[in-house]
Amino acid sequence: MVAAMISLPKLIHTLSSSSSSTKTITRAISNNIITLSKKEKQKLGLVKEKRRTRSDKEFDKDSIIERYGSSSHIPVMLTEVLDVFSSSSSLNSFVDCTLGAAGHSSAVISGHPELKYFIGMDVDPVAHKMAQARINSVLHSGDSSVKVFTMLKNFRHIKSAIIETGEEKLMANGVDGILMDLGMSSMQVDNPQRGFSVLGDGPLDMRMDPQASLKAEDILNSWPDSEVGRILRDYGEESNWRTLQKKIAQARLTGGFHSTGDLLDLIRRVTPAARGGRQGWIKTATRVFQALRIAVNDELKTLEDSLYSCFDSLAPGGRIAVISFHSLEDRIVKQTFLDIVKGSEENVAQGEGCNSDLIKAIDEIKEKEAWIRNVIHGSNGAILTKRPITPSGDEEKLNRRSRSAKLRVIQKI
Numbered sequence: 001m002v003a004a005m006i007s008l009p010k011l012i013h014t015l016s017s018s019s020s021s022t023k024t025i026t027r028a029i030s031n032n033i034i035t036l037s038k039k040e041k042q043k044l045g046l047v048k049e050k051r052r053t054r055s056d057k058e059f060d061k062d063s064i065i066e067r068y069g070s071s072s073h074i075p076v077m078l079t080e081v082l083d084v085f086s087s088s089s090s091l092n093s094f095v096d097c098t099l100g101a102a103g104h105s106s107a108v109i110s111g112h113p114e115l116k117y118f119i120g121m122d123v124d125p126v127a128h129k130m131a132q133a134r135i136n137s138v139l140h141s142g143d144s145s146v147k148v149f150t151m152l153k154n155f156r157h158i159k160s161a162i163i164e165t166g167e168e169k170l171m172a173n174g175v176d177g178i179l180m181d182l183g184m185s186s187m188q189v190d191n192p193q194r195g196f197s198v199l200g201d202g203p204l205d206m207r208m209d210p211q212a213s214l215k216a217e218d219i220l221n222s223w224p225d226s227e228v229g230r231i232l233r234d235y236g237e238e239s240n241w242r243t244l245q246k247k248i249a250q251a252r253l254t255g256g257f258h259s260t261g262d263l264l265d266l267i268r269r270v271t272p273a274a275r276g277g278r279q280g281w282i283k284t285a286t287r288v289f290q291a292l293r294i295a296v297n298d299e300l301k302t303l304e305d306s307l308y309s310c311f312d313s314l315a316p317g318g319r320i321a322v323i324s325f326h327s328l329e330d331r332i333v334k335q336t337f338l339d340i341v342k343g344s345e346e347n348v349a350q351g352e353g354c355n356s357d358l359i360k361a362i363d364e365i366k367e368k369e370a371w372i373r374n375v376i377h378g379s380n381g382a383i384l385t386k387r388p389i390t391p392s393g394d395e396e397k398l399n400r401r402s403r404s405a406k407l408r409v410i411q412k413i
C-alpha cells in the first residue's frame with residue numbers, strides 16, 4: 001500500500017538501485033497494487049519487448065482456396081515466403097527441403113519463369129505424389145523451362161541431393177534459395193493412420209518417413225523410463241512429466257501401448273481436473289505427442305545440422321527461409337543463424353567481424369525490400385530477420401495451423 005504512493009522518478013531510482021526492492025515493486029505492479037500507464041512501464045523497462053514482427057501482408061483466403069482447395073494443405077505465410085525470394089537478383093535455382101504438397105514450391109515456380117533448377121525433398125512418399133501432380137500442372141500452364149528434381153530424401157542430405165542432380169553449375173556455384181517449412185503437413189495430421197493427431201485413434205507411429213525404423217510405440221513401450229521422462233520434459237516442455245513417466249512405466253506392466261487411444265486414455269486419467277478439464281488434458285496430450293514426434297524423427301538435431309549444410313550449399317547472395325512452429329525449433333533456427341554469422345547476439349549486432357562494404361551492401365538491399373526491418377550483420381552472411389516474422393492477424397484467423405508460425409531468413413554474402 002505504501003508503494004502506491006511512490007512517485008515515478010522515485011520508483012525509477014529505487015528500481016535501479018536495489019534488486020530486492022525491484023522484485024517487491026515489480027510484484028506490486030503486476031498485482032495491480034501500483035498502477036502505471038504503458039508508457040511509464042516502458043520507461044521502467046517493465047514492458048517486455050515484442051520479439052517478433054507481425055506481417056502486414058494481406059491474406060486473401062478466397063484466392064488461396066481457389067488455388068489450393070479448402071481440404072488440402074494451405075501453405076503458411078506464402079506471400080511472405082514469396083517476398084523473401086523475389087529480391088532484385090534472379091532466382092536460378094531453388095531447393096524446397098520440405099516439399100509437402102508443393103504449396104510453396106508451385107507458387108515459387110510459377111512466380112519465377114527464370115528458374116532453371118528446382119529440387120524438392122521430402123521423406124514422405126504421400127507428399128511426393130501430391131507435389132508432383134501440383135508441380136506438373138504449374139509447368140503445363142506456364143512458360144517455365146525449369147528442370148525439376150524431386151527426391152525422397154531427408155533434408156539433412158541436401159548436399160548429396162544437389163550432387164545427385166548431376167548439374168555441374170549447381171555443384172560449383174550453390175543454390176539461390178532454400179526453404180524449410182517445418183513440422184507436419186495437413187495430410188499427415190489428418191490421417192489417423194499416421195498417429196500424429198490427438199483427435200483420432202490410430203497406430204502409435206509418428207514417422208514422417210515410413211521407411212524409418214523407430215516408431216512412437218517403441219519409445220513408449222521399450223525406451224528406459226528416464227529417457228521417456230527426458231523427452232517429455234525437454235521436447236514436450238511438459239511440467240507433469242514425472243507423473244507421466246511413472247504412469248507410462250506402470251502401463252508397460254499391463255500390456256503397454258498399442259494405439260494413440262491407449263496413450264490418450266492414460267493422459268486423460270493422469271491430468272488433474274484442476275488443469276482445466278478437456279482443454280487441460282488435450283493441451284497435455286499435444287505436448288506429449290510433440291515430444292514423441294520430435295524424438296521419433298530426431299527433429300531438433302536434424303534441423304540444427306541441416307541449417308549448416310543448407311548455408312554451405314548457398315550461392316553468394318542466396319537465402320534460406322525457415323518457418324518453424326514451436327519455440328524449440330525457433331530457438332535452434334535463431335541460435336544456428338547467429339552461430340553461422342559468427343558470435344553472440346551482442347557482438348553480431350554491433351557488426352563485429354563485418355566490414356563496412358558488407359554493411360552498405362545489406363543496407364542497400366534493405367532499402368529495396370520493404371519486408372526487411374532489422375538486420376544482423378556478420379562476416380559471411382546477414383540475418384534479415386533480427387526478429388522473426390509472424391503471420392498477419394487475418395492469416396492467423398483464417399488458417400489455424402499458421403498461429404504459431406515464425407519465419408526467419410538468412411542471406412549469404
Ligand SMILES: C[S@@+](CC[C@H](N)C(=O)[O-])C[C@H]1O[C@@H](n2cnc3c(N)ncnc32)[C@H](O)[C@@H]1O
Nearest residue numbers: 075098100101102103104122123124154155181
Ligand atoms: C509443413 S509440411 C510442408 C508443406 C509444404 N511447404 C506445402 O506448402 O505444401 C512439412 C513437410 O516436411 C516433411 N519433412 C519433415 N521433416 C523432414 C526432413 N527431415 N526431411 C525431409 N522432409 C521432411 C514432412 O514429411 C512434410 O511433408
